[in-house]
Amino acid sequence: MAFEVKMPKLGTTMTEGTIVRWLKKEGERVEKGEPLLEIQTDKVNLEEEAPESGILIKVFYSEGQVVPVGENIAVIVKEKEEYNPLQEGNEALSGKTEEIPLETHEILEAPKESDNAIQKIKASPAAKRVARENGVDLKEVTPSGPEGRIVERDVISYLEKIKTTPVAKKIAEEKGIDLSDIKKQEGERITKEDVLKKIKEDLSLMENVKRIPLSGPRKIIADKMKKSKIEAPHFYLTLSVDMTNAIKLREELSVKIEKLTGVKLSLNDILIKSAGRALKEYPMLNSSIEDEFIIIKEDINIGLAVALEEGLVVPVIRNADKKGLSEISKESSELILKARSGKLLPDDYQGGTFTISNLGMFGIEEFKAVINLPESAILAVGKIVKTAVVDENDELKVKPIMKLTLSCDHRIIDGALGAKFLNRIKELLENPMEMLL
Numbered sequence: 001m002a003f004e005v006k007m008p009k010l011g012t013t014m015t016e017g018t019i020v021r022w023l024k025k026e027g028e029r030v031e032k033g034e035p036l037l038e039i040q041t042d043k044v045n046l047e048e049e050a051p052e053s054g055i056l057i058k059v060f061y062s063e064g065q066v067v068p069v070g071e072n073i074a075v076i077v078k079e080k081e082e083y084n085p086l087q088e089g090n091e092a093l094s095g096k097t098e099e100i101p102l103e104t105h106e107i108l109e110a111p112k113e114s115d116n117a118i119q120k121i122k123a124s125p126a127a128k129r130v131a132r133e134n135g136v137d138l139k140e141v142t143p144s145g146p147e148g149r150i151v152e153r154d155v156i157s158y159l160e161k162i163k164t165t166p167v168a169k170k171i172a173e174e175k176g177i178d179l180s181d182i183k184k185q186e187g188e189r190i191t192k193e194d195v196l197k198k199i200k201e202d203l204s205l206m207e208n209v210k211r212i213p214l215s216g217p218r219k220i221i222a223d224k225m226k227k228s229k230i231e232a233p234h235f236y237l238t239l240s241v242d243m244t245n246a247i248k249l250r251e252e253l254s255v256k257i258e259k260l261t262g263v264k265l266s267l268n269d270i271l272i273k274s275a276g277r278a279l280k281e282y283p284m285l286n287s288s289i290e291d292e293f294i295i296i297k298e299d300i301n302i303g304l305a306v307a308l309e310e311g312l313v314v315p316v317i318r319n320a321d322k323k324g325l326s327e328i329s330k331e332s333s334e335l336i337l338k339a340r341s342g343k344l345l346p347d348d349y350q351g352g353t354f355t356i357s358n359l360g361m362f363g364i365e366e367f368k369a370v371i372n373l374p375e376s377a378i379l380a381v382g383k384i385v386k387t388a389v390v391d392e393n394d395e396l397k398v399k400p401i402m403k404l405t406l407s408c409d410h411r412i413i414d415g416a417l418g419a420k421f422l423n424r425i426k427e428l429l430e431n432p433m434e435m436l437l
Helices: 123-132 154-163 166-175 192-207 215-231 246-263 269-282 325-340 415-430 430-434
Strands: 002-006 018-023 036-041 045-050 054-060 067-068 072-077 108-109 118-120 234-243 285-292 295-298 302-303 307-309 311-313 354-359 376-382 385-389 396-409
Touching: 036 072, 123 154, 166 192, 166 430, 234 246, 234 415, 246 269, 246 325, 246 396, 246 415, 246 430, 269 302, 269 325, 269 354, 269 376, 269 430, 302 325, 307 325, 311 430, 376 415, 396 415, 415 430
Parallel strands: 302 354, 354 376
Antiparallel strands: 002 072, 018 036, 018 067, 036 045, 054 072, 108 118, 234 396, 285 295, 307 311, 376 396, 385 396
16 A cells, blocks of 8 residues: 655645655655654744655655645555556556646647647656656657556656756757756766756856855745835834833842743843733734735734844744733743744744844844734834933933834824834833733
8 A cells, every 4th residue: 555645734824845855765664753854834944754654665856846735745655565656546656647738748739641630648647747847848758658658767768868958958058058068977967957057157257256046934034025015114113211120120030930930031021021011902003904904813922033044033922911921931932942943833933913023132223124914013122222311300310221113014003003002112111010910
């Protein structure tokens, strides 16, 4: 019996995944529950386990390929079974003949003596896949299967006979690349990747630049930020906060919370708590636009932006308004650790309704953040700076001042509403005991 390994759905919004690497090779034995491959979904990499024990007999997608959810990506068979491409009941291995669409140039004209007839190429799914991945025109392949069907070995045999793949040849002709400049070992073919590598090398020599592909998490972030700036008209509000009492509260509670949870209370935890309280009072800041409607979310799920080498990820503290500082501290610490170790699950970073981005630890005193759609606002937090200020008694004093900048989606939030919300966060940070009541 053969078992199909399918691209799993690892999150509610996941539609496709990228195969990062196979942890097992074709022909190797796998045990049920053993890590089989690594999959990239949205911003994180996750290991997928083998669904059954047996031999990984066939892998249909190579590393780096994007595969839709539910697509068959590999086949596992019992140890004593033979790999049989004609095995019934298994579409991935079957020799089922399928008609190949016109746009892939796999329909041939009938002989002249029968002008109205159309002869269609017959090929197994595996043969079509190999042909598609290597740019092979199936008209050039000699069939050896039953009833004139092209099977996978026919396409592989065809590829082994040619020195340059059709796609590589076409790209070289279009870009003016001399294929004789690409050195390969005897018997090896020049592939599309070889030609593209040659093009990049030539460009680098001409321009003296390094090109880094915009892909993976960085491309996802780029697409989301572009979408946000195009769809959401941003406006920004900035004010200064006296952090004297917030710092004092942190010092008083830090030891107790560390004994209770094993983690230290951070400034971010206090910011999350204050934002949760303010969002409860100003629910329009906890909304989004969907299908020409403003949707006000009942749950207050606050995301905390975490910077990683490969980009930005935003783990979410759910129902932040209902949690105490110790619970927020423990949960945020665990999520940040998972984010930095690449262990976040999709549900850890999906479903946010408001985001906080803190660059104070990098010495940034003030900045404007891009809204994380479909949310309607994001709070940018700067460094705490000792600043000379005039107090209510007109006396000059040095106080720890932190600047907050609120980015708002003007389709939902007006200036006055945004100002009231930001001032409420200021009040809570300057009188932090109130947020604990």
